[in-house]
Amino acid sequence: MGRPSSVDRAVEAADVTLSADDLAALDAAFPIGVVAGARYPEAYMPSLGR
Amino acid sequence: MTGTDDRMTEAHMETRTLGDGTPVGAIALGAMAFAGFYAGGDDEEGVRAIHRALDLGVTLLDTAEAYGQGRSEGLVGRAVRDRRDRAVIATKASRGGPAYLREAIDRSLGHLGLDHVDLYYLHRVDPEVPIEETMGAMADLVAAGKVRAVGLSEAGPDTIRRAHAVHPVAALQTEYSLFHRDPERDLLPVTRELGIAYVAYSPLSRGLLTGRIRGEDDLDAGDWRRQVPRFQGANLAHNVALLAPLEEMARAKGVSTATLALASFRWWAWAVRRAWTGRSRRPT
Numbered sequence: 001m002g003r004p005s006s007v008d009r010a011v012e013a014a015d016v017t018l019s020a021d022d023l024a025a026l027d028a029a030f031p032i033g034v035v036a037g038a039r040y041p042e043a044y045m046p047s048l049g050r
Numbered sequence: 051m052t053g054t055d056d057r058m059t060e061a062h063m064e065t066r067t068l069g070d071g072t073p074v075g076a077i078a079l080g081a082m083a084f085a086g087f088y089a090g091g092d093d094e095e096g097v098r099a100i101h102r103a104l105d106l107g108v109t110l111l112d113t114a115e116a117y118g119q120g121r122s123e124g125l126v127g128r129a130v131r132d133r134r135d136r137a138v139i140a141t142k143a144s145r146g147g148p149a150y151l152r153e154a155i156d157r158s159l160g161h162l163g164l165d166h167v168d169l170y171y172l173h174r175v176d177p178e179v180p181i182e183e184t185m186g187a188m189a190d191l192v193a194a195g196k197v198r199a200v201g202l203s204e205a206g207p208d209t210i211r212r213a214h215a216v217h218p219v220a221a222l223q224t225e226y227s228l229f230h231r232d233p234e235r236d237l238l239p240v241t242r243e244l245g246i247a248y249v250a251y252s253p254l255s256r257g258l259l260t261g262r263i264r265g266e267d268d269l270d271a272g273d274w275r276r277q278v279p280r281f282q283g284a285n286l287a288h289n290v291a292l293l294a295p296l297e298e299m300a301r302a303k304g305v306s307t308a309t310l311a312l313a314s315f316r317w318w319a320w321a322v323r324r325a326w327t328g329r330s331r332r333p334t
């Protein structure tokens with residue numbers, strides 16, 4: 001987060017309530033491996049998680 | 051200053067503790083983007099964001115020498131000059147080994163204008179230097195009073211165990227978000243076992259989880275993210291399409307997509323803890 005307004009949005013996260021159903025829905029929508037494409041340029045990947 | 055209201059806000063954020071017992075606000079502020087890693091960067095805005103964050107109960111400020119070759123450290127140092135006691139300052143060394151670390155910490159302290167940092171990370175595990183040697187050098191920096199606690203970033207489970215055997219690892223920082231949950235498999239368990247604080251970086255997947263990046267054209271020509279496969283072409287289209295359920299849930303709750311994506315962590319942690327302890331506890 002960079003802009004001061006983004007800081008406010010982030011800190012609001014502490015007050016958000018999620019039900020077990022919400023959590024299950026997010027869990028189902030974002031399983032490991034669902035994202036397409038590496039998180040760093042391919043050539044850089046070997047320097048991560050060493 | 052965009053969108054910052056001047057309502058008096060009580061700083062009452064819940065806290066976590068680093069491995070050495072230092073309490074920190076559960077939400078930290080990273081100072082990488084201020085130094086122009088994504089778009090242009092803006093030091094003044096960075097200083098204002100840090101002040102706002104401290105007012106809201108954020109205490110852990112995260113930087114690295116690599117973020118703009120000292121530019122990010124410089125603005126963090128400037129922001130905390132008149133409020134050092136309210137901040138827990140973390141920075142990172144780009145490489146390992148005793149000779150490098152001795153010089154790097156002095157450069158970082160110089161950029162920050164401080165006599166010590168609260169947490170000093172090895173930014174990337176250095177393939178040229180055994181982790182034991184690097185941790186021994188880190189222990190020397192602790193003994194010299196330049197560093198209070200030592201952390202690792204983007205280290206794997208074996209390295210974490212080997213490092214921790216030489217000197218306590220107070221924090222592990224790796225990428226973790228709805229778009230990168232891999233740490234749940236191996237890193238969260240090992241940090242929990244060893245009493246190491248876990249710090250998630252890029253919790254919004256570098257902006258993807260805000261829903262504001264819909265196509266490559268939303269990134270400036272010089273933006274580093276254009277080089278990252280998940281921000282490119284068909285990958286990006288696929289990833290943006292994945293956001294629909296998150297955006298819908300955020301609308302229903304009346305919060306921003308980014309806020310909901312961040313909130314999921316706390317509840318995730320609760321679910322993980324519940325699975326580990328077999329007890330059902332509300333997040334604390």
Ligand SMILES: NC(=O)c1ccc[n+]([C@@H]2O[C@H](COP(=O)([O-])OP(=O)(O)OC[C@H]3O[C@@H](n4cnc5c(N)ncnc54)[C@H](OP(=O)(O)O)[C@@H]3O)[C@@H](O)[C@H]2O)c1
Pocket residue numbers: 001002003005006007009010079080081082083088112113173203204223224250251252253254255256257258260262306308309
């Ligand atoms: N250890 C490591 O190797 C490593 C690697 C990467 C990052 N990090 C650390 O983690 C920190 C955070 O990483 P990151 O910057 O990639 O985090 P991020 O939160 O995943 O992404 C930040 C991006 O999201 C945007 N954003 C944040 N809140 C928003 C909101 N409410 N609405 C709209 N946009 C919002 C930001 O834009 P604005 O700037 O406009 O707010 C920025 O472009 C860094 O500053 C750094 O300290 C560490």
